[in-house]
Amino acid sequence: MTLLSLDGVSRVYATRRGIIGRPVPVRAVDQISLSVAPGRTLGIVGESGCGKSTTGRVALGIERPSEGSVTFQGAAMPTPGTPAWRRMRGRLQLVPQDPLGAMDRRLTIATQVEEPLIIHAIGDKSDRRDRVQALLRDVGLRADLAERHPHELSGGQRQRAVLARALATDPALLVCDEPVSALDVSIQAQVINMLTDLQEARGIAMLFISHDLKVVRQVSHEVAVMYLGRIVEHGDPEAIFADPLHPYSRALVSAIPVPGPRRIERVVLTGDPPNPADRPSGCAFHPRCPVAVAACAVTTPDLRPAADGRLVACHLVPAAGGTA
Amino acid sequence: MSDETLPRAAAPPRRRAAVPVGVMMAMAWLALILAVALLADAIRPFGITAMDLRARLQPPIGFGGTSWAHALGTDELGRDVLSRLIESIRISLLIAFGATIIAAVFGTTMGFLAAHFRGWVEQVVLMLIDFQASMPFLILALSVLAFLGNSLPLFVCLMGLYGWERHARIARGLAIAANAQGYAAAVRHLGAGPLRIYLGHVLPNIASTLIVAATLSFPEVVLLESGLSFLGLGVQPPMTSLGNMVGYGREYITRAPWIMLCPSAVIVLTTLSVSILGDWLRDRLDPTLT
DSSP: OOSEEEEEEEEEEEEEOSSSOOEEEEEEEEEEEEEEOTTOEEEEEOOTTSSHHHHHHHHHTSSOOSEEEEEETTEEOOOTTSHHHHHHTTTEEEEOSOTTTTSOTTSOHHHHHHHHHHHTTOSOHHHHHHHHHHHHHHTTOOGGGGGSOGGGSOHHHHHHHHHHHHHTTOOSEEEEESTTTTSOHHHHHHHHHHHHHHHHHHTOEEEEEOSOHHHHHHHOSEEEEEETTEEEEEEOHHHHHHSOOSHHHHHHHHTSOOSSSOSSOOOOOOSOOOOGGGOOSSSTTGGGOTTOOGGGGTSOOOOEEBTTSOEEOOTTSOBTTSOO | OOOTTSOOOSSOOOOOOOOOHHHHHHHHHHHHHHHHHHTHHHHOSSOTTOOOGGGTTOOOBTTTBOOGGGTTOBOTTOOBHHHHHHHHHHHHHHHHHHHHHHHHHHHHHHHHHHHHHOHHHHHHHHHHHHHHHHSOHHHHHHHHHHHHOOOHHHHHHHHHHTTHHHHHHHHHHHHHHHHHSSHHHHHHHTTOOHHIIIIIIIHHHHHHHHHHHHHHHHHHHHHHHHHHHHTTSSSOTTSOOHHHHHHHHGGGTTTOTHHHHHHHHHHHHHHHHHHHHHHHHHHHTOTTOO
C-alpha cells in the first residue's frame, strides 16, 4: 500500500549560457522512482543542487515531471492550477525552509492558519476558530501569539506556525523541505520531536528533505541518498548509516561529526559537485570517487538490490544473488 | 518577547504614533477641498458666467481690493474669481481623482493578468505598455478629442489612460516576484484560487507601492489637464477648471496676477497634500513599521 509514488520521474530545465547561447537541457532530477507509505517517513539526503528540492516539488505536484508519472492515493497527479489540483492541495502540504518568506507578513498568525480552512470550505466561522486554536496548541504555540504578525515571532515559532497552517486541512502527506536548517540546534530538536509526535498522532506520511544526516536518521523510516539528480543508495537508515555501500554515501556518512574516536574512516571528497548541465559520462560520481574503475566512466550503473535488500547504484557493489 | 515571567497581554498593544502635524494639515486641506467640491453649488457666491463689466480686474482683499463681494477679486470680464475657483476645484478634482482611479484599477488589472497568465497575454500587455509609453500622450489626446468630440466623461476616461502603464508595470513585476516565491506561492499551494491570491494577498502587499505611484500620478493628471485646457483641448468654456483658469489668466499675469495665482496655489497645495498623505499612508499600511 503506497500513498505517493514517483515512477521514473525526470525534471528537465532549459538554461541558457550567455545572451546568444543555445538553451542547454539540465536534468535536475533524473529517472527517480520512490514511494511513500501512509504514516511513514522517507528521508532524502544529498548535497546542495542534487535535486532534492525539485524531487519534493514534483512529489507535491507543484511541478510537472518532464518524464515519468506521479501517483497520489492511486490517482495520477492533476495538472497544476486546475480545480482538481486545487482541491487536492489539502491532502498534501509543504513545510518550507524559510517560514517568514512563506507567510503573508501583513496578516496575523491566526488568520493565516485559518486560511486553508476557508479555501477548502471546512467548518463555519466559530468552528474554524476552535480548529485554529487546537492547531496552535498542537504545534506548541501559545494562544496569545495567534494575534501576532510573522515578523514578531522567533524562527522556531514561525516554523511552528507554518506547520500549523500545513496541518489545518489534515493532509495525508507532508513534504518537509529542509524544515529545520534555518533553526539553531536546540530548536531543531524541539521541532523534529514535534514532527514525529504529530506523525504518530495523525498518521501523516512525510517526505523529509535535508542535508543534515543526523536529522534524517532520526526521523526517517527509509532513506534515499541523491547525487546529481539520481538516487545512488536507498534503504533502511540504520543499515545505510552503519554500513554505507555506495562510495558517495560512505563519504557523506563519514562527514557526520561523532563524539570520541571515529569508527568509520573519514572520506574527504575532492572537487565540487559537477554541473548538472554537463554531467560526467557513466557514473556521475566517478570523477570524485576514490575507488572508481575504468567501467565507471563508461556505463551508468543501475539501482540494483544489494545483499541486504537495499538498493545501490554502483558497479563495485555486488548485486544480491549474482555478480555485478 | 517570549519571557514567561512577564504578565501576558491578550494581544500586543499596537503602538500608533500620533499623526504628524504635516499630515494633519494635508488631511485638513484635502477635507476642505473635498467639501468645497461637494458643496460647490451652495457656497458659490456668484454664477461662474455672471459678468460685471463695471467691476473688471478688481484686486483681492488685502492687495488693494475693497469689495467683500469679490473677496478674491474679479477677472477681465468682471467674473468673481472665488466663484470660478470653487467651480474649478470641483471639475479638476473630479477629473484628477477619476482619472487616477481609472489608471490604477486598469493598470493593476492588466499587470495581474500579465503576471498570472504569462505567455501571449503578457506579450500583449507588454506591447500595449510599450505603445503607451512611446506614444506622445498629447497627440493621442488630440486625436481622440478631435474625432470623438469633447465631453467630461470622455475627458476623464482619456486622462485615466494616462499613467496606467506605470501601475501595470509595477503590478506585473511585483506579482511575478510574489508568485515565484514566498507568500503568494504558499497560498497557491494551499489550494487558493487566483482571485484569493491576487486580491487577498498580492494586492494588499503591493498596495503601498501602488498608492505611492497613484499619489505621483495625481499631480501629473492635474498638470496634464491644465496643459490640455491651456491648448483648448481640455475643459471647454464656459465650463472652468483649475488648468483652464491658469491658462486664460496667463494673459493678465502682470496686471492681475491673482486670476492665475489663486488656482495655481490650489493646484500646488492639493498635489502636495496628496503626496504627503500618500507617503504617510504607505507607512501606516505596513504592519512591520510601527
